[in-house]
Amino acid sequence: MGHLILRRLLLMVVMLIGLMAIVFAISNIAPGDPARLAAGPDATNEMVEALRIERGLDRPIYVRFGIYLSNLASGDLGTSLLTRRPVLADIARYFPATFELVLFSIGIAIVLGVPLGMLGAVFHNRFADHSIRFVAVSGVALPMFWLGLMLQWYLALKLDLFPLGGRLGIMTPRPEAITGMLTVDTLLAGDFKTFREAIWYMVLPATALSLPALASIIRVNRAEMLETLNKDYILNARAQGIGPFRVVAAYALKNAILPTLAMIGLRFGWMLGGTVLVEGVFDYPGVGLYATKAAVSSDFDPIIAVTLVLGASFMLVNLLIDLTYALLDPRVRSQI
């Protein structure tokens, strides 16, 4: 087991270097002149050239990639032109917020999606199934950013039920940053009031972020349950007189959940990407918003860094999913 995890982690490093190479190559075939952009609009030609040499932008691309990698190894991800701060510091500040939001959202999607998919399969082609399928089909088609806007418009602006955006009220004192995730930090500090507030601020963005994932999880789990319920071992379980609840919620679900897990992993990645949209709508200070701002102003170092961090989280989550898979399926477990 440990051996497998180690191998996967090593593979991940290789994949991340590949990812960096791709993003690096793309950012360097860009039409703009990064030195001029970095120097600012008022810079003279000499200043631009000086900056070009200072940043090594006059060297060939593979040399620069090598320099980037060695800088990265020493924890230097470059400097953001926008915030004028080291990218690493920015990421450390913004990533926990994103991670917290995504975890909360995927939690919602799983907790609602798995049972709903199960219900849809049990009540196949009846009213409950049709309604659940409607949610599943609509959820995938809804533009996340638009859904966020509409929720914000109606529930926050019009009915004033939820905060407009951000992570906490302006007047609320911040808990001491330990993990950077407000819910965790407030719990560590024993501050339940602020904990509730932090959750409260996440409800709308998390709803917008989780609906497409919820929809996919319902779809997959429903389809898998339908197929599993037709399996011979389910017939056997029923022939033994085992109760319908246990047959569905244990005997069938434990088999059907395996492919659903793969979808959960996939959707986690989509959510990480979706933060780019939702964080902008709710002015939620995470890496998605950070990356968008950087992209609009051609600020490359933060973009590469965010791509890297999100890619790494995605890979880690998939590793986690695979381990869960092994935990649930003895056939997989015996192979590793």
Place this chain on the structure above:
Amino acid sequence: MESLLAIRDLALEFHTFDGVYQAIDHVSLAVAPGEALGLVGETGCGKSVLTRAAFGLVPSPPARISSGSVLFEGREILGLSPKEQRAMRGRDIAMIFQDPMTFINPVFKIGTQLVDAICAQKGRGFGKRRARELALTMLEKVQLPNPLRQFESYPHQLSGGMRQRVLIAMALAAEPKLLIADEPTTALDVTIQAQILDLIAQLVEDMGISLIMISHDLGVVSQVCSRVAVMYAGQIVEDAPVAEIFDDPLHPYTRGLLASVPHPLRPANKLEGISGSLPNLYAPPPGCRFAERCPHVTESCLKGRIGQKYIGKQHKVACIAVEDTMQHA
């Protein structure tokens, strides 16, 4: 003799895209307490559907039972609620199936599945610990080597024969009155087949359980059963004691079946198959369903239903070409 199970005039259809598939056509069949009955026919003739339908295990829709009754110990069980049907399954009627590979849940331990089944069969209040003990006893009874270890194993760690033993243990744990064995050896190696057959025959006799053995293999049935019912295209065409079926097969289909297999007692010089294939059950022929393939077909075979008639005391056949010698008996 009071029957343990009496299926009367059961008809079942599948409503599908292509129309109404008449899978079971007014079948009657009875099993006495302690009797071992073989149900024989080619794949798709409705053997499995017949037994499963009787106990509410055929998904509906698409299946629909259009007529008939099923009496178990004299009690009608067709109209029972799903809950009542479930209470009967496992406790009164147990089943083992064809492919032990697919009939055990791959992601649960053998022990968990056994205990679950036993708890379900014995009802509430039996207790997990007693269920566990009973499960282990059963595993010993089915001669599974090293029961304690297998109890903690997952299905993929067991061979096909071992899994079938587990399924037999599961089925017989609550000492049901009737065991339905649906081609229990078809998916196994030939060497294992005989062991499993012996095991079933011995357990059924020891425990005084009635048996319905479904098979497409007359040889298998002859080893275990005392009586055979031959099914063809959703109907029972002949029903007689094993010896009579082998010595004096009356229905042309039964004869065809016997002629198409090498028989150990009566070595044939040449094997014959039955030409043609099953009739289209979306639009079954009005007369005898075997007529199209029958070597002795006559004009009158094609008109109207062919009823069953007694030829001997325990020998029924559905063929008009057979002299009904027992008409007056």
Place this chain on the structure above:
Amino acid sequence: MNVAETAAPVIGRPADQNGLPDSPGTPEIDRFREYRRMWSTFRRSYSAMLGLTIIVIFLILAAIGPWIVPFPEDALGSINLDRKLLPPSAIHWFGTDEVGMDIYTRVVVGARTTLWIGLTITGIAMLIGVPLGLIAGISDSWVREAIMRVTDVFLSVPGLILAVAIVGALGPGIMNAMIALSLVWWPGYVRLVQSKALSIRNETYVEAARSIGASELRIVFVHVLPNCMSPIVVKASMDMGMAILGAASLGFLGLGAQPPYPEWGAMISIGKNYLPDWWWYSLFPGLAIYLTVLGFNLVGDGLRDMLDPRQRS
């Protein structure tokens, strides 16, 4: 001692197997029957028919939109400050925007943009992905490894963030957004085609074809590609919707189409500044995106049911 095994219904799913006794003999009739059965499966599904209806309307709007809208001059941008930010009314069905353009006009005209975007992204992704997938599927060597590893790297990062990064490099604009989305879209096709090709290659009939001397190229075009068509068609239909969603997202972020170009995402991007009072500005373009994507998804589902033999019953 076995009785001849004849193909016949299995319990519970009687129509599962082909070769029911009434199957007519000639292949032409079989194929015709097959098509009829497929279409019937599709037609009997309300959701698939709903999707088809939506797409047909969408295609009609994309084709004749500019000629049927009430304010054609608003399509590409005009300024009428005297009628800015009017609520929906009989004249302006969806209201007007901050410079007085008719939103209904711009939503209808936006259908063409959207169709163009969807077709381009899906088309380029297929043009790159399908051949690469076939090559990876039939070559046994480092070529496959190389293709699949690059594919893995692309799939290892959320597509949208990669697209944002690419547009960030290329600069905002609808062309660049389409390039970026195409670049992140093709790996999905490589995976799909490669796995399908790999499994088909090992089928007995392909082994047989190879054993009588069929070349790899012939095997690809005669056996592999036709068998990949169904999943590709289903994926393409789904991807039309997803690509439209992706392009609208980039438009919303200000990285795609730039105002006053009539693109739904970009319209919402401006419209969000006019919430809550001028809600119609972002509501209607969003509904248009939702319905279009829904249409393609529903049709994709219907196609899957229709083309997937397991579903037939």
